[in-house]
Amino acid sequence: MKVMCIFGTRPEAIKMAPLIKAIEAAPELSSAVCVTGQHRSMLDQVLGFFDIKPDIDLDVMRPDQSLNGLMARLVTGIDEALADVRPDYVLVHGDTTTALSAALATFQRRIPLGHVEAGLRTYDLAQPWPEEMNRQLVDRMAHRLFAPTSRAAANLEAERLSGEILVTGNTVVDALLGTLARIDADADLRARLDRQFSFLDPARRLILVTGHRRENFGSGFEGICNALDDLADRDDVEIVYPVHLNPNVREPVFARLAGRANLHLVAPLDYVPFVALMRRASLILTDSGGIQEEAPTLGKPVLVMREVTERPEAVAAGTVQLVGTSPSRIIEQVNRLLDDAEAYGRFAGLPNPYGDGGASRRIVDALCGRVPAPFITLSASPAHPMDGGHFLPCRPSASLSAAGT
Numbered sequence: 001m002k003v004m005c006i007f008g009t010r011p012e013a014i015k016m017a018p019l020i021k022a023i024e025a026a027p028e029l030s031s032a033v034c035v036t037g038q039h040r041s042m043l044d045q046v047l048g049f050f051d052i053k054p055d056i057d058l059d060v061m062r063p064d065q066s067l068n069g070l071m072a073r074l075v076t077g078i079d080e081a082l083a084d085v086r087p088d089y090v091l092v093h094g095d096t097t098t099a100l101s102a103a104l105a106t107f108q109r110r111i112p113l114g115h116v117e118a119g120l121r122t123y124d125l126a127q128p129w130p131e132e133m134n135r136q137l138v139d140r141m142a143h144r145l146f147a148p149t150s151r152a153a154a155n156l157e158a159e160r161l162s163g164e165i166l167v168t169g170n171t172v173v174d175a176l177l178g179t180l181a182r183i184d185a186d187a188d189l190r191a192r193l194d195r196q197f198s199f200l201d202p203a204r205r206l207i208l209v210t211g212h213r214r215e216n217f218g219s220g221f222e223g224i225c226n227a228l229d230d231l232a233d234r235d236d237v238e239i240v241y242p243v244h245l246n247p248n249v250r251e252p253v254f255a256r257l258a259g260r261a262n263l264h265l266v267a268p269l270d271y272v273p274f275v276a277l278m279r280r281a282s283l284i285l286t287d288s289g290g291i292q293e294e295a296p297t298l299g300k301p302v303l304v305m306r307e308v309t310e311r312p313e314a315v316a317a318g319t320v321q322l323v324g325t326s327p328s329r330i331i332e333q334v335n336r337l338l339d340d341a342e343a344y345g346r347f348a349g350l351p352n353p354y355g356d357g358g359a360s361r362r363i364v365d366a367l368c369g370r371v372p373a374p375f376i377t378l379s380a381s382p383a384h385p386m387d388g389g390h391f392l393p394c395r396p397s398a399s400l401s402a403a404g405t
């Protein structure tokens with residue numbers, strides 16, 4: 001069976017990389033990779049690190065692209081790629097414009113679609129925007145729904161979708177564990193990382209920051225910048241903020257925060273240095289989705305600068321806290337973690353509810369028609385019948401049938 005993975009942004013590439021390697025290693029499957037290039041440099045660095053050579057690169061990115069213009073280029077380009085490659089099965093990831101466009105193009109060619117990281121929900125179409133709508137639409141079109149957690153699976157089940165549901169864990173944990181192992185096995189790499197971050201004073205605690213959500217453009221980013229400006233007054237911290245390349249993020253952040261000695265605004269980091277900084281950080285302040293799923297593996301507290309999250313498992317498990325974008329709340333919670341050892345200690349050592357490193361293997365097993373090993377959810381969230389690693393037979397779609405499945 002020929003399986004085509006279609007993706008285009010940095011987080012999709014990180015989360016699809018271990019799955020592509022697992023597909024390549026499976027004798028029953030042949031692999032085709034189509035990158036859309038929705039992101040350009042942020043995508044290319046991930047492809048290089050994981051040694052992924054795309055069969056097709058649509059190179060759709062434009063500076064400050066509009067969502068509709070992007071989607072038009074994506075649907076047209078992906079449709080041509082599907083016509084050329086003629087895959088038996090297509091996999092997309094998550095909730096980006098690439099994921100929605102690829103799902104639609106695949107559905108309209110009557111090719112079965114698997115959705116990796118299915119079932120995440122806030123049920124608030126404004127947050128995150130437009131991702132909440134994107135993932136709901138992709139899930140409706142999917143033949144198989146690979147849910148990272150039992151809670152995500154329960155969302156899908158309640159929506160009575162036509163795809164089959166499997167709880168797999170999140171492939172981001174596969175990627176992270178592999179990357180940590182590569183760092184630990186390579187003394188030269190560790191020395192290069194030390195040199196790259198030699199500007200950081202080891203006596204000060206590190207706060208790592210990322211932010212890029214569209215619903216935070218404007219007043220949200222103003223609040224985040226005001227909070228960071230205030231926190232930089234502490235003389236016992238270094239703040240590192242790799243600033244996303246979106247001009248709607250870069251311009252206000254550099255205009256407001258450039259020039260503080262202990263607040264380092266840097267270009268987006270390659271994955272390995274970013275993982276090394278997450279490991280070194282005392283705490284992470286972010287509006288990212290993927291970082292909420294990675295940090296628990298590293299035992300790092302994460303303060304999430306959003307009002308709602310589609311990843312409630314880590315909040316329930318106690319490794320993540322929502323702080324929104326109001327400066328007073330961000331400042332209060334950062335100071336509490338830095339100054340109260342007991343509060344800080346409550347974050348460390350908790351299990352990661354998002355994965356155990358075996359998500360890619362489970363997805364490949366399912367594609368090959370094998371019963372995947374169960375993903376035992378390590379969270380405080382209640383057990384779910386699908387935790388046993390079996391597909392829940394929902395209403396199989398009459399019109400879509402996957403070759404070899």
Ligand code: UD1
Binds near residue numbers: 095098
């Ligand atoms: C996209 C996804 C978002 C995901 C985020 C991860 C959508 C609607 N949004 O948002 O879900 O969380 O990626 O980072 O799909 N740019 C570059 N070089 C790059 C990447 C981006 O210059 O390598 C700039 C370009 O000007 C581009 C802009 O950033 O037009 C926005 O990129 P885009 O992918 O449209 O949106 P993101 O905000 O990155």
Ligand code: UDP
Binds near residue numbers: 172210268270288290
């Ligand atoms: N990341 C990275 N370099 C950075 C910032 C983030 O490699 O400078 C990684 C991070 O480890 C995570 C992913 O990018 O795996 C998250 O991407 P992003 O925050 O852009 O998107 P989201 O997860 O919110 O969709």
